[in-house]
Amino acid sequence: MSDAEFTIDVYYDDDADRSQIDDKTVAVLGYGSQGHAHAQNLADSGVDVVVGLREDSSSRDAAEADGLRVATPVEAAAQGDIVSVLVPDTVQPSVFEAIRDELEPGNTLQFAHGFNIHYNQIRPREDVNVQMVAPKSPGHLVRRNFENDEGTPGLLAVYQDATGEAKEEALAYAHAIGCTRAGVIETTFREETETDLFGEQAVLCGGITSLVKQGYETLVDAGYSREMAYFECLNELKLIVDLMYEGGLGEMWDSVSDTAEYGGLTRGDAVVDEHARENMEEILEEVQSGEFAQEWITENQANRPKYWQLRAQEENHEIEEVGARLRGLFAWAEEGEEEETDDEDEKITLNE
Numbered sequence: 001m002s003d004a005e006f007t008i009d010v011y012y013d014d015d016a017d018r019s020q021i022d023d024k025t026v027a028v029l030g031y032g033s034q035g036h037a038h039a040q041n042l043a044d045s046g047v048d049v050v051v052g053l054r055e056d057s058s059s060r061d062a063a064e065a066d067g068l069r070v071a072t073p074v075e076a077a078a079q080g081d082i083v084s085v086l087v088p089d090t091v092q093p094s095v096f097e098a099i100r101d102e103l104e105p106g107n108t109l110q111f112a113h114g115f116n117i118h119y120n121q122i123r124p125r126e127d128v129n130v131q132m133v134a135p136k137s138p139g140h141l142v143r144r145n146f147e148n149d150e151g152t153p154g155l156l157a158v159y160q161d162a163t164g165e166a167k168e169e170a171l172a173y174a175h176a177i178g179c180t181r182a183g184v185i186e187t188t189f190r191e192e193t194e195t196d197l198f199g200e201q202a203v204l205c206g207g208i209t210s211l212v213k214q215g216y217e218t219l220v221d222a223g224y225s226r227e228m229a230y231f232e233c234l235n236e237l238k239l240i241v242d243l244m245y246e247g248g249l250g251e252m253w254d255s256v257s258d259t260a261e262y263g264g265l266t267r268g269d270a271v272v273d274e275h276a277r278e279n280m281e282e283i284l285e286e287v288q289s290g291e292f293a294q295e296w297i298t299e300n301q302a303n304r305p306k307y308w309q310l311r312a313q314e315e316n317h318e319i320e321e322v323g324a325r326l327r328g329l330f331a332w333a334e335e336g337e338e339e340e341t342d343d344e345d346e347k348i349t350l351n352e
């Protein structure tokens, strides 16, 4: 690929004009994974922050203990020049209905994921900015990196530019939460939403778990031990992914044996074959047409019958029991423990 084809702009600290945010008040709605990180990073950057939480919120004490001002979502939105919507995507439309009248002309609605704007679940007036700063990482890392003087890469997008300065303001926000330290790339709400949904369905969460389960079942059904099947098809995945993360596919191929490389190169496409590719294209079409979004919205309105059923089914898969036992027996599992989060939603939304 020539440099000309590689056209993406990456924004760093020097590209941000902090006067775009320094005199403003940011209302952070929600104090979960992203909310606590944005609120604390903004406050540490000297920006005036008010956290918006429901009356009976279990996060109120934590936010106050972190030195932040807490109000209801409506009061916070009234105070905010920028309203950062960091409650779960499924509850954002109802929270927006409650606060919509607090947005004054020239105020900003700020998101970390494009779902509700892109699929028209939230329709802001034309006189407010609608923009996105999406750290490509779970919130606890956004916070930890910031405290360690490091950054978290992020995405930026402008959906509606009422003031003519939406992008500059979003860049300043990205600066204040530490994203421009690492680098921020510009995208659109559509691209962010559709690639995010496709990626988590086809590859990251859906595709990979199916691959693991089917590999495991194939070995166990053929009479091999469950423990060996678990190690081969699940545990070793981390080593392979770490290599790809560090140096792309090439570093992985270089690190495995020639036998593994030859076997993988000749057999991989037979597993994930043209049929799988057609299925991926179908999945992408359902994302693009809004069919998936509508299904998920309807599912939520019905209190998630399919979600709970599939979740239980996944929890009861034999590989989970085998894994729990093996992880209890071996020392390697201890290392990763600190990384684990007790925030359930963090596992569900994978935007990082």
Ligand code: NDP
Residues within 6 Å of the ligand: 029, 030, 031, 032, 033, 034, 035, 053, 054, 056, 057, 058, 059, 060, 085, 086, 087, 088, 089, 091, 095, 112, 113, 134, 135, 136, 137, 138, 139, 343, 345, 346, 349, 350, 351, 352
């Ligand atoms: P969380 O699930 O962590 O948000 C939890 C917060 O939302 C809590 O403070 C909770 O309040 C509040 N909340 C939940 N339900 C309601 C409700 N009905 N009314 C008012 N407040 C409510 O969200 P995330 O941080 O995971 O996601 C926020 C946004 O960031 C989403 O758009 C997501 O897609 C995006 N994003 C998430 C990433 C991640 O790693 N998690 C990565 C990048 C983007 P209470 O404290 O009262 O329970």
Ligand code: MG
Residues within 6 Å of the ligand: 077, 078, 079, 080, 081, 102, 103, 104, 107
């Ligand atoms: Mg306001």
